[in-house]
Amino acid sequence: MSSSAPDAEVPHSKSQLPGKTSWWSRQSLWKKILLVLISLLVIIGLAVGLGVGLTVGNNGDSSSSSPSPSPLPPYRLPNGTVWQPSVNSSWQIILQNPLELSADAISISPNVSIFDIDMFTNNKTVVDGLHRLGKKVICYFSAGSYEPDRPDSSDFHSSDKGKELDGWPGEYWLNLSSSNVRDIMKKRMDVAVQKGCDAIDPDNVDGYDNDNGLGLTQDDSVEYMRFLATEAQSRNLTIGLKNADAIIPKVLSIVQFSVNEQCVEYSECMTYAPFIDAGKPVFHIEYPDGAPKLSASTVTKYCSDTGDGDGAKLFSTVLKTMDLDGWVEYCNRAMATTSLDTT
Ligand SMILES: *[C@@H]1O[C@H](CO)[C@@H](O)[C@H](O)[C@H]1NC(C)=O
Ligand SMILES: *[C@@H]1O[C@H](CO)[C@@H](O)[C@H](O)[C@H]1NC(C)=O
Ligand SMILES: *[C@@H]1O[C@H](CO)[C@@H](O)[C@H](O)[C@H]1NC(C)=O
Ligand SMILES: *[C@@H]1O[C@H](CO)[C@@H](O)[C@H](O)[C@H]1NC(C)=O
Ligand SMILES: *[C@@H]1O[C@H](CO)[C@@H](O)[C@H](O)[C@H]1NC(C)=O
Ligand SMILES: *[C@@H]1O[C@H](CO)[C@@H](O)[C@H](O)[C@H]1NC(C)=O
Numbered sequence: 073m074s075s076s077a078p079d080a081e082v083p084h085s086k087s088q089l090p091g092k093t094s095w096w097s098r099q100s101l102w103k104k105i106l107l108v109l110i111s112l113l114v115i116i117g118l119a120v121g122l123g124v125g126l127t128v129g130n131n132g133d134s135s136s137s138s139p140s141p142s143p144l145p146p147y148r149l150p151n152g153t154v155w156q157p158s159v160n161s162s163w164q165i166i167l168q169n170p171l172e173l174s175a176d177a178i179s180i181s182p183n184v185s186i187f188d189i190d191m192f193t194n195n196k197t198v199v200d201g202l203h204r205l206g207k208k209v210i211c212y213f214s215a216g217s218y219e220p221d222r223p224d225s226s227d228f229h230s231s232d233k234g235k236e237l238d239g240w241p242g243e244y245w246l247n248l249s250s251s252n253v254r255d256i257m258k259k260r261m262d263v264a265v266q267k268g269c270d271a272i273d274p275d276n277v278d279g280y281d282n283d284n285g286l287g288l289t290q291d292d293s294v295e296y297m298r299f300l301a302t303e304a305q306s307r308n309l310t311i312g313l314k315n316a317d318a319i320i321p322k323v324l325s326i327v328q329f330s331v332n333e334q335c336v337e338y339s340e341c342m343t344y345a346p347f348i349d350a351g352k353p354v355f356h357i358e359y360p361d362g363a364p365k366l367s368a369s370t371v372t373k374y375c376s377d378t379g380d381g382d383g384a385k386l387f388s389t390v391l392k393t394m395d396l397d398g399w400v401e402y403c404n405r406a407m408a409t410t411s412l413d414t415t
Pocket of ligand 1: 153
């Protein structure tokens with residue numbers, strides 16, 4: 073794309089070949105001015121149309137050193153068209169089963185404003201039902217790992233896969249620079265659009281922090297998030313960063329929310345606090361021992377924004393069991409169990 077300027081120069085220099093009276097020198101001055109103006113307009117038009125470098129390097133991201141399979145279009149900041157969830161939004165996350173939500177449902181439990189649900193197992197009827205109830209829908213899929221039982225699992229090449237994820241048999245880290253992997257993720261985002269999802273929650277983008285077998289680096293993840301965010305925005309999909317605290321400074325400006333697991337457990341909530349300062353929510357999950365039966369002191373511990381929870385002020389905290397089923401408890405001790413389709 074950066075070649076548009078040199079290309080535009082070519083006819084100009086040809087017309088100045090020595091030894092004969094050029095076509096250019098035979099034109100009148102006003103005609104030359106007019107032609108130059110038209111050329112300039114065409115060049116500017118092309119540059120804007122292709123988005124050449126007009127906004128690149130303006131996203132608080134000064135690194136971008138890792139090689140990528142194809143040149144990335146410059147990331148444009150959202151103009152207010154992409155949905156920006158607000159800080160302290162209430163939410164529920166369920167990945168275990170699809171929701172049981174009939175087309176004519178008039179309520180859902182809990183009555184929170186945002187649901188983060190599995191993109192593949194939930195169909196459009198469920199998303200439509202949530203929308204009818206005034207809810208926003210975040211669609212979860214794994215963007216950085218191969219899972220064996222997804223409808224598109226056979227599209228991955230064996231060369232895309234690294235080591236198995238610790239604790240998740242059959243699931244493998246993916247090469248984030250693979251164009252095949254990226255094509256699959258673009259198709260997944262098309263599915264999100266077809267189902268009417270407002271946002272995506274792409275998981276496992278922190279391979280650099282794990283024994284991935286592919287030599288994945290933080291820069292690979294930053295570059296991958298830039299790819300995902302660009303593709304999401306072009307589909308009017310809001311996008312979040314899942315965990316991956318080490319790259320927050322480099323991608324905060326291009327995502328609209330964080331999904332964090334266990335920052336209180338690991339005393340790292342302060343790392344996620346910049347999201348709140350930027351007006352972006354942190355959807356915060358803790359998996360306390362004993363869930364779904366929690367003592368008052370356990371709830372207090374995981375809901376604190378001091379001590380282990382230092383930095384967690386205004387985080388949207390949910391207490392869940394590890395299998396992310398319908399049960400949830402909130403910091404005000406309200407509890408709910410969302411109905412799931414377990415058939
Ligand atoms: C975003 O803003 C830019 C510059 O102001 C404009 O060219 C572009 O059309 C806008 N995009 C959308 C989707 O509104
Ligand atoms: C993008 O999504 C937002 C809210 O989710 C909506 O208000 C807006 O109209 C959408 N924009 C386009 C261009 O579809
Ligand atoms: C955050 O949300 C809760 C309800 O979910 C509300 O009770 C509380 O007042 C809110 N806090 C702020 C500072 O807006
Ligand atoms: C959509 O999903 C719900 C919940 O799993 C299910 O009850 C319903 O039959 C599905 N509808 C269609 C059209 O597949
Ligand atoms: C659910 O919450 C919305 C928005 O806060 C409210 O308007 C609605 O009445 C609530 N629905 C029920 C059944 O409580
Ligand atoms: C990952 O994919 C890129 C792009 O195809 C390739 O250059 C690189 O060698 C791959 N890495 C591994 C470890 O296979």
